[in-house]
Every structure is written in structure tokens, then in C-alpha cells.
Amino acid sequence: MKNKLKVLRAERNWTQADLANQLEVSRQTINAIEKGKFDPSLPLAFKTARLFSLKIEEIFEEETD
Amino acid sequence: MNATTPSSSWQNRNKKRTRNLALWTLAWVLTMALATLGPALLWQEDKLFSMLAIGLNVLLGFGMIYANVIHLRGLDEMQQKVQLQSMGITLGIGMVLGFAYSNLDIANVIATDAEISHLMMIMAITYMISLVIGLKRLS
Structure with a gap:
């Protein structure tokens, strides 16, 4: 799953640790999500969307073959 | 935004839970040593003391399990x-190699008796390696 987490984070001048603190996950988890190596659960995706005041689909995008 | 927002208490809570688990594990290991070495070195095979040491070890073991559950939930x-x-791989390896090791002993293929401590060592090493690989793959 692709996502715009890195861009959204950069726009706000947040580090991975800052975002991790806001979402109550580890910095490694933010890193894995940004790199597309780990897909967040629906509750975490909603929490992320709420934090950025966006819709889930504006942050996360399904990768189709 | 700085890293010390109220939400950063999640990290602090996790550190506390990890420290708590380490303390319970240390207590369990120390009472395991007491229950293992005590009969020969401290109380000359007195069964009452052995039972007390083993009982204390089991009690602290349950405390360690509970601390681990709290840690995992966090x-x-x-x-x-x-x-x-990692736990799934460890359980599988433990079962497969544990039974194979036991069969080697039953069939007298190995000269010594199969020891549970050998199985524990295999499981601990498997758990650590699979944890490292699992985290590395996602980093």
C-alpha cells in the first residue's frame, strides 16, 4: 500500500519520532509504513487521518498490479 | 512539535513495562538457580526447603508470564x-527439534540423556534470531 505519510510529515516539519509520539507507535513502525513495508491497521489509519485532518484515502492508496 | 508531547508517555510506559519484565525475569532466573543449586549447596537435600524454593520459583514464573503479557499488550x-x-517460529522449532532430540535419546543414538536445558537454549536462540530478522525485514 502506497502512502503520503513522508510528504505530510515533511510539510509539517515533523520527524518520524514526532509522528510516532502522536500516533503512539514506535519510530520503526512509522519508518516501515513510510517505506511501504508494513500496512497499518484500520484503527491506526483512522488515527493517522484524524491527525492530519484528511480522509484515509487521501493518505493511503491501494497498490494495484 | 517536539518529542515530549503528552503522547510520548507511550514510550515511557513501554520502557517501564520492559523494565518490569526484566526484573520479573531476573527474579525467576535467580530462584531457578536457588531451586537447582540449593539442595546440594545450601540445605543438604532437605525436601521442605526444596519444595519452598521450587514453589517460589513457580510463583515468580507466573509473575514473569503476567509481566510479559502486559509488555506484549503495550x-x-x-x-x-x-x-x-518470532514466537510461532520458536514454538515450531522447539516442537520439531525437541521431539527429534527426545527420539534420538529413546533410540540411544546419542550417548547422553536429552536435557530440557538444551531445548530451552535452542528456543531462546531461535527466538532472538527470528526477532532480529523480523525487525530487520521491516526496517
Whole structure:
């Protein structure tokens, strides 16, 4: 799953640790999500969307073959 | 935004839970040593003292298990996934190699008796390796 987490984070001048603190996950988890190596659960995706005041689909995008 | 927002207490809570687990594990290991070495070195095979030491070891063992459950619940979803995979691999390796090792002993293929401590060592090493690989794959 692709996502715009890195861009959204950069726009706000947040580090991975800052975002991790806001979402109550580890910095490694933010890193894995940004790199597309780990897909967040629906509750975490909603929490992320709420934090950025966006819709889930504006942050996360399904990768189709 | 700085890293010390109220939400950063999640990290502090996790550190506290990890420290708590380490203390329970240390207590369990020390009472395990007491129960193992005590009969020969401290109380000359007195069964009452042995039973007390083993009982204390089991009690602290349950405390360690509970501390581990609290620790696992506190992890985030990716960390829990890595832990689950590592524990699954460890259980599988432990079962397969444990029974194979036992069969080697029963069939007298190996000269010495099969020791549970050998199985524990294999499981501990498997768990650590699979944890490292699991985290490395996601980093």
C-alpha cells in the first residue's frame, strides 16, 4: 500500500519520532509504513487521518498490479 | 512539535513495562538457580526447603508470564506482529527439534540423556534470531 505519510510529515516539519509520539507507535513502525513495508491497521489509519485532518484515502492508496 | 508531547508517555510506559519484565525475569532466573543449586549447596537435600524454593520459583514464573503479557499488550501493532511471528517460529522449532532430540535419546543414538536445558537454549536462540530478522525485514 502506497502512502503520503513522508510528504505530510515533511510539510509539517515533523520527524518520524514526532509522528510516532502522536500516533503512539514506535519510530520503526512509522519508518516501515513510510517505506511501504508494513500496512497499518484500520484503527491506526483512522488515527493517522484524524491527525492530519484528511480522509484515509487521501493518505493511503491501494497498490494495484 | 517536539518529542515530549503528552503522547510520548507511550514510550515511557513501554520502557517501564520492559523494565518490569526484566526484573520479573531476573527474579525467576535467580530462584531457578536457588531451586537447582540449593539442595546440594545450601540445605543438604532437605525436601521442605526444596519444595519452598521450587514453589517460589513457580510463583515468580507466573509473575514473569503476567509481566510479559502486559509488555506484549503495550507494544504497537508492528512490534506485536514481529513478536507473534518470532514466537510461532520458536514454538515450531522447539516442537520439531525437541521431539527429534527426545527420539534420538529413546533410540540411544546419542550417548547422553536429552536435557530440557538444551531445548530451552535452542528456543531462546531461535527466538532472538527470528526477532532480529523480523525487525530487520521491516526496517
